[in-house]
Amino acid sequence: MDMKFTKLMIDTAKGINAENYSMTDSNTAIRKRFAEILGVDEHASRKEIRRALRKHKDEFFEVIEDTIEDLRVSGWGNNPFFMEYVEQKNIALGDINEFYVEDDSMLTVSKFSGNHHDLIRQKLGAGQTFSIPTSWYGVKIYTEFEQMMTGKIDWASFVQKIYVAWDNFVNGMLYTALMDAEKSLPSEFKKTGSLTMENVEELATLVGDQSGAEVVIIGTRTALNKLYKLFDPNWISNDMKNERNSTGVVGYINGIRTMMIPQVYEAGTRKPLVDNKTLLFMPVRPDFKPIKFVNEGDPYFYEVSDRETNVDMTVEAEYQVKMGVGVVLNLHYGVYKEIA
Numbered sequence: 651m652d653m654k655f656t657k658l659m660i661d662t663a664k665g666i667n668a669e670n671y672s673m674t675d676s677n678t679a680i681r682k683r684f685a686e687i688l689g690v691d692e693h694a695s696r697k698e699i700r701r702a703l704r705k706h707k708d709e710f711f712e713v714i715e716d717t718i719e720d721l722r723v724s725g726w727g728n729n730p731f732f733m734e735y736v737e738q739k740n741i742a743l744g745d746i747n748e749f750y751v752e753d754d755s756m757l758t759v760s761k762f763s764g765n766h767h768d769l770i771r772q773k774l775g776a777g778q779t780f781s782i783p784t785s786w787y788g789v790k791i792y793t794e795f796e797q798m799m800t801g802k803i804d805w806a807s808f809v810q811k812i813y814v815a816w817d818n819f820v821n822g823m824l825y826t827a828l829m830d831a832e833k834s835l836p837s838e839f840k841k842t843g844s845l846t847m848e849n850v851e852e853l854a855t856l857v858g859d860q861s862g863a864e865v866v867i868i869g870t871r872t873a874l875n876k877l878y879k880l881f882d883p884n885w886i887s888n889d890m891k892n893e894r895n896s897t898g899v900v901g902y903i904n905g906i907r908t909m910m911i912p913q914v915y916e917a918g919t920r921k922p923l924v925d926n927k928t929l930l931f932m933p934v935r936p937d938f939k940p941i942k943f944v945n946e947g948d949p950y951f952y953e954v955s956d957r958e959t960n961v962d963m964t965v966e967a968e969y970q971v972k973m974g975v976g977v978v979l980n981l982h983y984g985v986y987k988e989i990a
Contacts, residue, residue: 664806673804684713688702730909734909734939736941737749737942739945741945748780749942782975783976784946784973784974785974787819789969816971821914822916823975828941830977834979835984835985838856842988853986854867857932861981862935863934865984866909866934867908867931867932868931878894925987928987930983931986938980940983943975
């Protein structure tokens, strides 16, 4: 593959002006290159694009594969929650999918299927290895590619649609797995009821004492803003007001750092997957990365174009990745669920 063209696609997808190209020139160049690969005129009709894709699907998939993978992997690196609490492994198909624990830990595996998941819990012995079950997950992309080739959306929008779909799905897996793992926590690390400053400080102290580390309070913007209401109005400084106005949350509450995580939604709906009434009190230690995330093998494209599957003769191109998520608790964290 032409590495300069790959770089052009990656830079354009990230909104960077590559070399001497403007964003408009970049998108034009990308469409022209795809037209060359498919053997059609750059102003080809949807019907012509559909027919050409059937003939040249392998070349098409190869060209966009690296671009999507780069954005998918690098994008998660900008998520502070991912960096702090997720241990990621990228392994080839057939390689050993293996993690090691030094002490007695509780393993919670969440196996996802669509928008549902089953939980597997087991107690691990000291010095024990374990693996995370993986499954294939995919997102359909053909309609968006057709829109890109006909000029209805640009290349960045096309790739971003795929990235956003994956980012939402993977974040949903990570956050849901951690929320589910709370069932393995001792009762003293779980609080319910109306939020009070006394209970917040008590839970943060408990988590900090058992871990010997800093504690950070994690939640959605809606959840974290409930903490703001606990402040005595006479203690709210102009700096705190400005911070909340510019970022949406306050970075500290009585010396305890906060971390906002984005809300994610069930695919195709506006149903939130992260509870807006739950706050997590997480210890900050290098050896505490409870979420184990496995990418197994290379992503690939699956194409359906047979008459029996799609009676309208359309092509469905699906970008697929094999992955799995599990949670291993070598330290306890706190969960505060507000019940209004």
